[in-house]
Amino acid sequence: MDAPLFPLFADLKGRAVLVVGGGSVAERKTEALLHAGALPRVGAPQLSPGLQGLADAGKVQWLQGSFDTRWLDADIWLVIAATDDAAINRDVAAAADARRLFANVVDDAQLSAFHVPAIVERGPLQIAISSGGGAPMVARHVRRRIESLFDQAWGQLAELVSRKRGLIREQLPDLAARRRFFDRLVEGPVLDLLRRHQSVDAQCQLLQDLGSEAATPSGSVVLVGAGSGDPGLLTLNALRALNQADVILHDRLVSAEVLQLARRDADYIEVGKSAQGHSTAQEHIHALMLEHARAGKRVVRLKGGDAFVFGRGGEELQFLRGHGVPYEVVPGITAALACAAYAGIPLTHRDHAQQLRLVTAHCKDSLDTLDWTTLAQPRQTLVFYMGVAALAQIRTxxxxxxxxxxxPIALVENGSRSNQRVVSSQLRNLPEAARQHQVQSPALLIVGEVAALTNELHWFGDAPLLAPATVSSLSAKTSSPTLADAA
Known part of the structure; x- marks a missing residue:
């Protein structure tokens, strides 16, 4: 995969830009350059009527004739090749590259050193969308979607903030405090006041909010459930918290795709736990939350699945409350729900399971405390978290x-992720099935009649892997409610 483009906004005001070509495409590019304050020089044997009008008005300089490499030697900052002749475009790109000038060749991503994005413009606020030059129609479609999300009030807000930037930095010298202020600003009443064209009231509200933040700076913690790995399963509140975070304390199993949605300049600290490797003590996690919150930071404690399902979220809230730290909780889709859904396993079913039990199998001590007689009752589904290392004991x-x-049993490895695997078997073969297919953590064990439905209802990723003596379908069920006669 090619490296992504490095996004930037160029200040071309008063700077010369060469446009090679005199047709309609060159005209559009030239008009965009004029809008940015550039000094276009258009090189072509002939000009379109629009370009001719710009040249006659003195807004652009016309370099009449065929492309000449000497056009690039006169304080040119950027080059755009917009002719309908591929050979000329290649010559322009090669000449610009030899002079270390960035060149864009219209509709030729391979020859272009920079790409002109699709733009959503709201006053000084500009949103640029690029497909790397390979799919401009997709970028334009995205632009149309974004156009509907940001009205003109956003441009007015950008202008207002720009005017008050010095005052904001003076009253809030701490970067984390400024972030919190801006987060509240865009979600508060200022935008609505601007939409109603009440600019004076909007300015007064901004100053009031600024004074309030400067007077009472405080940190906080948000417990966020990251789900099982698919970033599409995050809630809107989770996305908002990730984009407002100053510090993110994340578990080892939070997927890279989820972390990519978080604020890029936040501090990321891994505080994961592992039965096999290095683990972060819970006391140290508590200390980190307290340290950063007391420093005025907005801390996100990002947990795989849901913080309140085998995530020790309750302990962390008790600690925060005991130390007077404000907190919020954003639920996540716990692994049992996500892994079962992505494996095509309904956790409850009118014909097969009227109860659902979530069980942790983290260590031997936790297994010894379970009521196994109750867990072995018919017509229910068992979901074991953190049980990969204890499959033999669970079976026994x-x-x-x-x-x-x-x-029936199903082992769902990396549930909801691109590398998801499902192993389908029976309880008698549980540890052998895991060894046969080298199942690794993170994996969830589902036990019960509904587990066999993965062979019929799977829809995500590869088909389930069958271990010996697997019941292939609930249609093989006999009169026994537990499939005992199907062995």
């Missing part, structure tokens, strides 16, 4: 408690 406990050996 369930069999000893009376759960039939033919009970």
């Amino acid at each position: 406990h369930l069999l000893d408690a009376g759960l039939p050996a033919a009970t």
Whole structure:
């Protein structure tokens, strides 16, 4: 995969830009350059009527004739090749490259050293969309979508903030405090006042908000559930929190795709736990939350799945409350829901399961405290979290408690992620099935009749991997409610 383009906005005011070509495309590019305050020089044997009019008015300089490399030697900053002759365009790109000038060749991404993006413009606020030059129609479609999201009040807000920038920096010298102020500003009443053309009231409201932030700076913590890995499963509140964060304390299993949606200049600190490797002590996580919140930072404690389902979120809130730190909670889609859905397994089903039990199998001590007789009851679904290292013990406990050996099971590895795998088997073969397919953490174990439905209803990723003696479908079910006779 090619490296992405480096986005930037060029200040071309008063700077010469060469446009090679005299047709309608060159005319559009020239008009955009004039809008940016550039000094276009248009080189072509002939000009379109529009370009001719600009030249006659003295707004552009016409270099009449065929392309001449000497056109590039007179304080040119950028070059745009907009002819309908591919050979000339290649010559322009090569000559610009030899002089270390950035050149854009219209409709030729390979020859272009820079690309002109699709633009949404709201006063001084500009939003640029680029497809890397390869799919400009897609970029234009995205621009139309964004156009509907940002009205002219955003441009007025940008102008207002620009005028008050010095005062804002003076009263809020701390970067984290300024971020919080701007987060509240765009979500507060100032934008609505600008939409109603009440600019004086909007300015007064901004100053009032600024004074309030300067008088009572404080940090806070938001517990955010990151879901099982697919960034599309994040809630809108989770996205908002990630984009407002100064510090992100994230678990080891939070996916890279989710982290990419967070604020780029936030401080990222991994505080994951692992049964096999290095783990961060819970006390140290508490200390980090307290340290950064007391420093006035907005802290996001980003947890895989949901913070309140085997995530120790309750302990963390008790700690924060005990130390007077403001907090919020943003729920996430817990792994049981996400992994089962992406494997095509309904956790409850009118014909097969009227109960759902979520169980942690993190360590031997936790297994010994479980009521295995209750867990072995029929017509329910069991979901074991953190159980990959204890599959043999889980099988033994369930069999000893009376759960039939033919009970369907499914192991969902990396559920909802691009590398998801599902192993379908029966309880009697549980650890062997995991070894056969080298199942690794993170993986979720689902036990119950509904687990067999993955073979019929799977829709995401590859088809389930079948281990020996797997019940291929609930249609194989006999009169026994636990599939005992299907073995």
